[in-house]
Amino acid sequence: MNISVVGTSYVGLVSAACFAELGANVLCVDSDSRRIGTLLYGGIPIYEPGLEPLVKRNVGDGRLRFSTNMAEAYADSDIIFCAVETPPAEDGSTDLSQVLNLAKAFGSQITRPSTFIIRSTVPVGTAKKVMEIIEDELAKRGEKIQFDVVSNPDFLQEGTAIKDFMSPDRIIIGIESKRAKKVMAEIFFPLKSNNFPIIYTDSNTAEMIKYASTSMLATRVSFMNEIANLCELVGADVNIVRRGVGTDSRIGSKYIYPGCGYGGTCFPKDIKDLLKLAHGHDFSMEVLSAVDDVNIRQKHILFNKLSNFYNGDLEGKTVTLWGLSFKPETSDMREAPSLIT
Secondary structure (H helix, E strand, O other): OEEEEEOOOHHHHHHHHHHHHOOOEEEEEOOOHHHHHHHHOOOOOOOOOOHHHHHHHHHHOOOEEEEOOHHHHHHHOOEEEEOOOOOEOOOOOEOOHHHHHHHHHHHHHOOOOEEEEEOOOOOOOHHHHHHHHHHHHHHHHOOOOOEEEEEOOOOOOOOOHHHHHHOOOOEEEEOOOHHHHHHHHHHOHHHHOOOOOEEEEOHHHHHHHHHHHHHHHHHHHHHHHHHHHHHHHHOOOHHHHHHHHHOOOOOOOOOOOOOOOOOOOHHHHHHHHHHHHHHHOOOOOHHHHHHHHHHHHHOOHHHHHHHHHOOOOOOOOOOOOOOOOOOOOOOOOOOOHHHOO
């Protein structure tokens, strides 16, 4: 099977390497010549445990290639994974320009039945918008070529991304046709044979699952941070509280470690996107708003404790921060609590 992955940032590069490891022939394309140059010379532009040997092994075996030429993506494959970045825009919404530009290119260049698979994290309704753009581009060409747009959100955690890809809790696939289902079933067959669940739904629901999952995890983090702060006031041991709560089979032990707030690009951006979506429908998500507020306050808590310990007199003090990235086993500094002053 030939697959093209557009984007060599975190989601794109990990996905490309893992698809190659599963036996596909993968072309990974990016307009960033510096990133591609690094990869062509054997380097890795991002840090993720286990990724470097995975990339080098599959490049050496001929299953993984890199290029800056988008035309190669369409020449090599009729399966295009969109894994470009979707950063926050100035108004707080998601910048979809790279996704939409790729959709235009897809519609203007495909010559045979093809599948456009959105791996990037995008707001609900993006797959339908992409479908409209591709239809418009084909109409401009006077062509009637069968195509499908699929929502296949990633659930990769920085630090454990390869394991998350190869041993997923679930694979979410938003489709609108039987043909798309057949294509996706073939792509993920190596994982399905290991009995990892594949959930098929429509594209809007698939996109919402991504945001709902992220928001639930962020809610657990903010909730436990609130409990930790209250424990300090009443003289309870939050570590024992966490263990007691985590052993409840209905709750579990993940994402209930108190700390100085969550960071990265996933939690902060996805929560703001979901709040913006709700606001656009005149709906107030009070729980999620509180989660965001708690996290903002929590990022100041270590400094406040330090200041209180010295009665506000920090002049001349030397402070060491142990751990700067937003989580262990990553070099990602985006939205890291350590950046808050």
